[in-house]
Amino acid sequence: MLPFLHKLRDRWRRFPTWLRRLGGACTILLLIGLVPLGIVWQHYASRASTYDMEALTRGQNETLIVDVRGELIGSASEIEREPVTLQNVPQHLILAVIATEDARFYSHPGFDLVGLTRAAVANFTSKGIRQGGSTITQQLARNAFGLQGRTYERKLTEIFLAMRIEREHTKDQILTHYLNRIYLGHGCSGVGAAARCYFGKDVRDITLIESATLAGIIKAPVAFSPITQPKLARQKRDLTLKRMVEIGAITEAEAAVAIDQPVVVRYDKTRVRTGYMLAAARAEFQRMGLKPGTPPTMSMTPRLDWQHRLDDMMRQHLDALAPKDKNGLQGVVIVLDNRTGAILAMQGGRDFTTSPFNRALEGIRPPGTALLPLVYAAALTLEPDVTDAPMIDGPLDNKQAMIGGLVGTLGEWGADGEPVTYTGGTITPMQALLEGRTAATVRLGYQVGLDPLRAALSRCSFTTPLRTEAAFTLGQSHAHLMELARAFTAIANEGRPCAQPHLLLSSSSARSDEVFTPAAASHVRNTMISGMTRPEYRKPLVEHKLAKKSIAGYGGITYDRTDAWFIGSDRVLTCLVWIGHDKDIPIGPKATAATVALPLWAAVFEMVTAGQPKGWDAKASSPKLLAVPLRALPVEDEVRVPAIPPASTVVLGNDPYRAAEATAAPVVP
Structure with missing residues (x-):
């Protein structure tokens, strides 16, 4: 050892004195510089050691929502994720990224000195931070640990975290985490969700061109989106293909063939077309107190294929009803399991992208005469003896109902067939229900008692209050659509x-x-089954193979024709x-339930029952009139309405508000 040191000293002395002094000064400066460098190194290394490496996978733990048959619908969080393994990612996508x-991903220790030098020069000349020179590992660190801002402090922390990640994970693990975390636009995090969103396929099935497109938009997925910015996306794709040639991933011939092809996007609208359903499921997931991944x-x-068909049905139906409706005609479909409450299908409006408000769950509308089956079921529950009792079938002073005002004669608007005429005699409550008679329904309400009837209806768990006037018996109180659908399951x-x-x-x-x-539910249900044989219902039921089925259905409309319903x-x-x-x-x-709501209902019911509904054993016989009609009184304006005496002293529905003298009065509506 000593001879070696002596030889080294002799060689040093052979250098000129000025050179030896310069070398000594440089050595001292280097030693002085190493001290602060060591301090900085220790500071950022210590900082990097405080981060929890579990954050690399925390954001990837996601609860995936599938339909009842196991088909993927989306994720439980607002950001779409579809975790993938590296083995399921095509090699050309890995090489494109x-x-x-x-x-130099496979050769650097977490940071790329060449890239950092290039970025440093660019930042120096621009007098600010314009480039970062970040490696894949640095990007992963920034994403996983939420490092924000364009400062040197953040950049140094990112570099030291990248080095720590490289020490504790393999390159393949790092790449897997990265491919599952990068944001690729349109609510998609990771290449799995992006492949399905942009190309409608599993990531393992995407082509070289599609892989280059995804890789090309990583830096700015919104600005370069192939959906909204196809020209820019194509430019970035072509640049990626050229870089793949430079690193030897593909040949120039392969790149030339790919560059000649357009960017073909098969935008998977599953996330949009099931938007109402998926958004509601996410909200329900949160209410259950669950965390993504558990x-x-x-x-x-619901079934995903039903939702796709339902979306098309809704658009086509509304377009046919009102092709030029500038007020935005909307529609709702709710299908419930009668026992479990499972929502088997749901559509909350015409189009989730333009109107994400879910009317099925949050909408509140007046049911109008669609409420009558529930009213009669409640009335028969309170007083079973009125089932076959005779009731006056004649005009009613609107003071009893207060529909649209206080004066005039309460008109008949609930029936879908020919203009309603009064019998001038008596009918049974079930006949009144069958024909949607408004005057008879109000009379029944007074006979049973408005307060008890209101309380009985409230047992259906309506969260909106019922009006204090008798108008509530005709559906003039607003109700949540889902609550109304649930109440009707009690009839079945x-x-x-x-x-x-x-x-x-x-x-x-x-x-x-x-x-x-x-017993009350059975009486009402049998009447609804009979009602399905009405002539105005026949066409859509025949078209959808439901005409000969024992289905309990009922249509209703509000008196001003703002809302049309069909429930079956x-x-x-x-x-x-x-x-x-x-x-x-x-x-x-001229809107009626039969023309506006029934056609869509029939199409949906055929779909969810496969055209073979499980109806009741036999059709119920139509309720019969208890008295031969004395005369028919058309409900028209400017008609003097004579008083109609009850057929007997036991007839239900005596009108305490009937004027002593009937005078000409406007009909409501």
């Missing part, structure tokens, strides 16, 4: 509504309390359809 983001998968009650389910409606499958399904007696059930499920505007705008002067 490396070519455009970090060509459990990894949750099943929804022997007086018990279904469990609380839900979209996500869970082990709990508490049984509901009885709101109607089984078999033994298994109940389907509600609503058509109207978000504001009180008439659908049309």
Whole structure:
């Protein structure tokens, strides 16, 4: 050792004195510089050691929502994620990402000195931070640990975190984390979700051209989106292909063939076309107190293919009804399991992209005469003896109902067939229900008692209050659409509504309390079954192979024709359809439930029952009149309405508000 040092000293002395002094000075300066460098190194290394490396996978733990048959719908969070393994990612996608983001990924220790030098020069000349020179590992660190801002402090922290990641993980692990975390626009995080969003396919099936497109938009996925900015996306794709040639990933011939091809986007609208359903499922997931990733998968009650068809049905139906409607005619479909409350299909409006408000869950509209089956079920529950009792079938002073005002004669608007005429005699409550008679319904309400009837209806768990006037018996109180659909399941389910409606499958399904007696529900249901044979209902039912089925259905409309409804059930499920505007705008002067709501209901019911609904054993016979009609009184304006005496002293519905002298008065509506 000593001889070696002596030789080194002799060689040093052979250098000129000025050179030896310069070398000594440089050595001293280097040693002095190493001290602060060591301090800085220790500071940032210590800072990097405080970060929890579990953050690399924390954002990737996602609960995926699938339909009842296991088909993927989306994720439980607002950001779409579809975690992938590196083995399922095509090699050309991996090479495209490396070519455009970090060509020396497999050789650097977490940071690329060449890239950092190039970025430093660019930042110096621009007098600010314009480039970062970040490697894939640095980008992963920035994304996973939420490092924000364009400062040297953040950059140094990012570099030291990248070095730590490289020490503790393999290159393949780092690349997997990166591919599952990068944001690629349109709510997609990771290449799995992006491949499905942009190209409608699993990531393992995407082509070289599609891989280059995804890699090309990484730096600015919004600005270079192939959906909204196809020209810019193509430019970035072509640049990626050229870089793949430079690193030897593909040949020039392969690149030339790919560059000649257009960017073909098969935008998977599943996330949009099931927007109402998916948004509601996400909200329900949060209410359940669950965290993304626990459990990894949750099943929804609807079927994805039904939702796709339902979306098309809704658009086509509304366009046919009002092709030039500038007020935005909307529609709602709700299909419930009569017992479990599972939402089997749901459409919250015409188009989620333009109107994400979910009317099925949050909408509140007046049911109009569509409420009558519930009113009669409540009345028969309170007083079973009125089932076959005679009721006056004649005009009614509007003071009893207060529909649209205080004066005039309450008109008949609930029936869908020919203009309603009074018999001039008596009818049974079931006949009044069958024909949607408004005057008879109000009389029944007074006979049973408005307060008891209101309380009985409230047992259906309506969260909106019922009006204090008799107008509530004619559906003039607003109700949530989902609550109305649930209440109707009690008609099909022997007086018990279904469990609380839900979209996500869970082990709990508490049984509901009885709101109607089984006998009352049966009487109303049989009447609804009979009502399905009405001539005005025949065409859509025949078209959808439902005309000969024992289905309990009922249509209704508000007196000003702003809302049209059809609700029907078999033994298994109940389907509600609503058509109207978000504001009180008439659908049309001649709108009826049969023409506006029934056609869509029939199409949906055929779909969800496969054309084979599980109806009841036999059709009910139509309720008969208890008295031969004395005369028919058309409901028209400017008609003097004579008083109609009851057929006997036991007839229900004596009118305490009937004027001593009937005078000409306007009809409402």
